[in-house]
Amino acid sequence: MTALNDFDPLADYERQLALLEPLPAALDAYALRMRPSELARLLGVSRQAVHEWVKHKRIALGPDGRVDPRRAVLQLLTTGDPGKLRSKVFEPVSRALLQAKNTTAELRRQLDAARDDAEFHQGAADELAAQSNALRDGLLREREALALLPGAAVVDALLDWLEQAEASPTPPASILACAEVLPPAPMGGVGCSVDLENSDDEGH
Numbered sequence: 001m002t003a004l005n006d007f008d009p010l011a012d013y014e015r016q017l018a019l020l021e022p023l024p025a026a027l028d029a030y031a032l033r034m035r036p037s038e039l040a041r042l043l044g045v046s047r048q049a050v051h052e053w054v055k056h057k058r059i060a061l062g063p064d065g066r067v068d069p070r071r072a073v074l075q076l077l078t079t080g081d082p083g084k085l086r087s088k089v090f091e092p093v094s095r096a097l098l099q100a101k102n103t104t105a106e107l108r109r110q111l112d113a114a115r116d117d118a119e120f121h122q123g124a125a126d127e128l129a130a131q132s133n134a135l136r137d138g139l140l141r142e143r144e145a146l147a148l149l150p151g152a153a154v155v156d157a158l159l160d161w162l163e164q165a166e167a168s169p170t171p172p173a174s175i176l177a178c179a180e181v182l183p184p185a186p187m188g189g190v191g192c193s194v195d196l197e198n199s200d201d202e203g204h
Contacts, residue, residue, distance in 0.1 A: 134171035
């Protein structure tokens with residue numbers, strides 16, 4: 001399968017020229033060199049049209065005043081819209097290039113959508129990783145204090161921590177701060193560092 005970044009429907013005009021009939025056989029008959037009037041007859045356009053192409057440098061004449069018809073066709077395809085050349089010779093190529101153009105546009109739309117999805121999922125994965133790291137660090141830091149709590153209280157604290165982490169871009173700094181039951185203070189020391197600002201009010 002061709003990689004999307006390598007997809008270029010205009011890169012290989014030699015392949016498209018296979019659609020130009022009876023152009024290949026006619027080119028062999030002319031030995032790939034012809035006068036502008038012959039090119040006009042081959043392509044089914046007026047001499048004036050070929051003169052305009054030369055004038056506007058869409059095709060180039062050689063030192064002998066002749067053109068390489070294959071090169072001239074490639075130049076015409078790369079310097080304008082083949083559908084506007086008014087030549088039946090170019091109709092198959094015009095249809096093929098239009099289809100390729102539409103396909104390219106659709107592939108680009110799908111690629112943009114895929115990139116948006118990838119960015120969203122990457123952001124979600126990064127956020128989840130940050131929460132996981134913060135939770136792990138909090139458990140290691142507060143392990144001894146959490147071990148003093150009843151199992152149900154630890155579970156409730158973790159659930160509350162996770163709920164707050166999901167609602168905020170910054171996870172809570174402490175798991176203990178989310179606990180409804182506080183661990184007992186060690187003998188002769190100070191208890192865990194939890195914000196007890198409102199504890200007196202709750203006791204009254």
